[in-house]
Amino acid sequence: MRMSRLIDDGTSVAVTSAKPRLSLVTALQILVFVVLVAAWQLGAALGWIDPFFFSRPSDIAAKIGEWLVTGYLWPHLAVTLTEALLAFVIGTVSGVACGLAFARIELLAAVFDPYIRILNALPRVILAPILILWFGLGMASKVALGVTLVFFIVFFNTFQGIREVDPVVRNNARMLQASDRQLLRHVYLPSAMAWIFSSLHTSIGFALVGAVVGEYIGAARGIGYVVAQAQGVFDTTSVFAGLILTSAVVLVIDLGIHRLERHLLRWRPRI
Amino acid sequence: MRMSRLIDDGTSVAVTSAKPRLSLVTALQILVFVVLVAAWQLGAALGWIDPFFFSRPSDIAAKIGEWLVTGYLWPHLAVTLTEALLAFVIGTVSGVACGLAFARIELLAAVFDPYIRILNALPRVILAPILILWFGLGMASKVALGVTLVFFIVFFNTFQGIREVDPVVRNNARMLQASDRQLLRHVYLPSAMAWIFSSLHTSIGFALVGAVVGEYIGAARGIGYVVAQAQGVFDTTSVFAGLILTSAVVLVIDLGIHRLERHLLRWRPRI
């Protein structure tokens, strides 16, 4: 463990406990993947795992290949991703905005606190029919479902992040005559940034969950629709293929978030 | 806004922007409640809101009263709460433990990072059948569903919270010869506490969501079962009554979490 990043000039001494090397990490990741998949395939072959319920990796791969070749998947994936991204953006923006407002306006926070908690405890999936009622069977209802999941995760973290601001730094900015807006922009937001990003990693997953579950409950297209249909005809392979593909896509989006985070939080001491 | 809590000795001067007074807050909370309920009831009476979809507050209150009197609700509520609490505890403990492990062991974090993200992006509700397959139709499958929701929220926040520890404080403890265990107990955990608590507020809600949704999909008792039954016969009143009651219970649990948080984080400067 080091206090800070050092420059390694090649001639230098060995450095203890450096960041694990990239190639090693990749190798191990692949190893884990191979082991898991092999165990699954073997389990299915030996009858420990019932392929009726869990399918087989080889079948899933074949199914994914088929979808990619026939292009069957793209329109569904496009719909689901659009919904998830919209839910993510809307949920994040509103979560951050409300978190800021609540953290700054004590009366607001005190009065609405129990209501926010009640809403957070509502099982949204049960409310899905109501969302469909309000927003129809199209994208809007799925986006709404996703937003109800993302919002609270982002909200609670933003709220807490703002309260974590170093009082001395905040007072310094106030003495430098920052207006409330400027305080928000230059002090509260950057200070809460680590908190907000932490919630984004969770919430991108939940945005997708919202979209897929919404489609699963009622839709005419989207991955959730595909999965629901497959489940109806005991096509476990397609269920897994659909889930795996969506996860892969989220992984890519999350990587983007991670990049952004690294950039925006480059001012922090590296541990 | 004040730098710190002052003692008000009665004779003292007016203090600017003090914490909003408790009675005012309560009054406003009740006002908000009354306005919302009245609008709802009135909307239903005037036909703006279709009671078929949204019921009426008076009906809901009557239904809750009936349940309480006949005792119909208690066994269901008990089941759901047990599931939610178990999911909450298991999810939190495992989330914190994994968060700690990941934050401390870089290789582990690097290798499993994509897998954690993939799992987080899986729509659990679709996996509910698989959970039922593994854990049966009883409580265990609902607890498992709740855990899959709670775990990630707590995990990501713990992971980040640990990384937020002040490097100087950490180095100080290391120079005082803290062992790795001691470092964890005396430095990392307390430092991450604010982060962990922030995630607990979100996750208690999700623990309940997991339990109720699990029951909704397949169970013989529990609030989710009651709600599913009511939805099947278009009994919106019971749906809302069930949801409202559970939310109320979560509110009480969350209050407990809040108390604990206040106690454990009493060392922080009040803003």
Place this chain on the structure above:
Amino acid sequence: MTTPAVSCRKITVRFATPSGGAHTVIGDISLDVEDGTFVAIVGPSGCGKSTLLNLVAGLLQPQLGDIAIFGEPLTGINRHAGYLFQQDALLPWRTVLDNVMLGLVFRGVPRDEATQRARQWIARVGLTGFEDRFPHLLSGGMRKRAAIAQSWIVDPRILLMDEPFSALDVQTRQVMETELLDLWQESRRTVLFITHDLEEAIALADRVVVLSAGPAARIKGDYPVALARPRDVAEIRLDPEFVELYRQIWADLRDEVRQSQAQGFR
């Protein structure tokens, strides 16, 4: 008589103790500071110097008593004051340059002009070449110097400084002291300056206020410093008048510190 820049009337400050009691930090202090004077505040560690500055800054409200700034009762933040905090107070997510120009940006100075003025100030505190560093990459003394530039650049009518130079080596410190005196000479701002270095206090100030040991600190002594201006911070320490004043205040201070130690030490 002109209205004083800062006027504290019978101020009392109490803090809650963990055990639920009250800890009186400042007990019934009154203090007037005329506009344009340089006041140094000295006193034992933990007696309430920073608390006093927080009061004048408007960051803390007293339980009893009133504070007026240029004759107006102080409510909320003191808009006339700049404050150099005892602790690290730079925005960690801003580079040195951005930190230094922050006050200008807040006041709506155009970015170009602000950048240019900030660069000048960075040079004055000897941080040229470190403009694009984030604070955690600086040494303690460098952070302090950046903070000095940050609070001086906006040229506030009242300058509150809490041990600004204690993290600096002797030479850099003299440079900064001279810089401060030059600045003050030009614009005659009101300065409240906390220091542990009595020599520094006398060398710089028009008036040295000695606080008594806490709890319930009072003003123990209030010494006018009649030394001629402009002063050379290095030379003046040899001035007999300086030495005499030092002896007087020191005697006063020593009593206080002794008392504070009697309460706390051993």
Place this chain on the structure above:
Amino acid sequence: MTTPAVSCRKITVRFATPSGGAHTVIGDISLDVEDGTFVAIVGPSGCGKSTLLNLVAGLLQPQLGDIAIFGEPLTGINRHAGYLFQQDALLPWRTVLDNVMLGLVFRGVPRDEATQRARQWIARVGLTGFEDRFPHLLSGGMRKRAAIAQSWIVDPRILLMDEPFSALDVQTRQVMETELLDLWQESRRTVLFITHDLEEAIALADRVVVLSAGPAARIKGDYPVALARPRDVAEIRLDPEFVELYRQIWADLRDEVRQSQAQGFR
């Protein structure tokens, strides 16, 4: 010849600059410290003093060169050293008492004994009555004193101190200096002591090391202090030998600071 307590051989430290380049902070320094000696380190602000202490503490690895502690190459944390950091380093979630006894708790000392010893130390640094306060409720000087107690209580074989007394008023400071000398006299630990106060350095140390201005700081001078022990930190400043030494080192230091300013200031 005995093995030195600390031995640095041709140490070079570079940091990455934001622009992607490298900034050499310490350039090829070699330094041996015999066991039981009290070494003071002085040098201009930002020259690399804290970096040097981090190296000896094992918190930072040099790009080039080796460090040995009691003859053993240093890998990871230096288990023989106690470190009093320049920044606030108390655990904010622990009361003063808990903070002070932390090192003992880590070493498995029974709680009762640890508490008792911690209370003694709290008294020695004058914080009696503040045992159950959390750090953010203390003044800057009080926090520093708590940190002093925290690092001294475990009585490490090598004591690293980074500007321990600069936040203290003159009198408290003398009390702490005396305390430190007493402690050292008893147990003859090895001390590396960074200060900006040259008088303090000479009054306390066996040896004063002057670092040159950065970048690539080197050892500019290394002065043995032959003043008799035990010393009275207040009286010794009047000793002619002291004054002569001060003059010598000051001349040396001034050059350095001037150079550092020429690079940075204006």
Place this chain on the structure above:
Amino acid sequence: PAADLTTIRVAVGGAGCLCYLPTMLAEQIGAYKKNGLAVEIANLKGGSQALTAVLGGSADVVSGYFDHTVVIQAKQKVLTAFVAYDRLPGLVLAVSPKTTGVASLKDLVGKKVGVSAPGSSTDFFLKYLLRKDGDDPGSVAVIGVGLDATAVAAMEQGMVDAAVMLDPAVTVLETKYPGLKLLSDTRTEADTLRVFGGQYPGGVLYAPPDWIAKHEKETQALADAMVETLQWLHAHSPEEIAAKMPDELVGPDKKLYVAALKSAMAMYSPTGLMDEKGAQAVIDLFSQSDPDIAKAHVDLSKTYTNRFAAAADAKLGIKN
């Protein structure tokens, strides 16, 4: 050209169920298009959700079980069926392969029985069977197990002792466990008559009466398309039907699908007409099970109309 087609949004509560097959088949054989309709089929998790979607205006027509039009009258809402494509309900009460000693309904007392969801048609069916047999419906523990893989898993693992199921789930189990004990199989006309004393409608197309009034032409077109489809269906073998269906509805096991289809063929009505006795049977069944429905005095004439199906039959020259 597509621009001339009227778009109708049809909500189905679980497109995988064979009971709804004609809805999808019509699309596959181009029956909708032929009648000037563009149909957009939305798949919902359950029949009640499909109904809610139509009442809320997010869909126009439900392809679902007739019994919902009865239940909903207790809530002062009216929905009218205009084509009945299933003349048998297709509900099967099967005993878990893990459970021994259940030979009749009586043996279910004190046991756990799975239904798709509490409060659903399967639930009511179970209770009706029990009551008819003279058993107390409260004496069995009802568990929601869904319709598809969950239900199969619950049966296979013995999490429930018996379950009310639909196809293809029943056929899946039957294939895996050839001796599967069925306590009641309303995929057959015989069992349906024994249980209900007449035909008992399953899947129908229904819509709010005012929608029908405003969309006479479209309703008729839907009825026409559906009856054509039924005719086509009975004129083809299960293999040919399966070949027409989209892959995602057939699933990975075509043989299984065909097998299920075979046992389901009798279920599909050739005419699309509602049997009045059957409709009355539904009302009776639900009035018995649910006091609210009994109180509501369901108006049979509002629950369905044979007007459109009769006209369609006439057009195609089908004799009734």
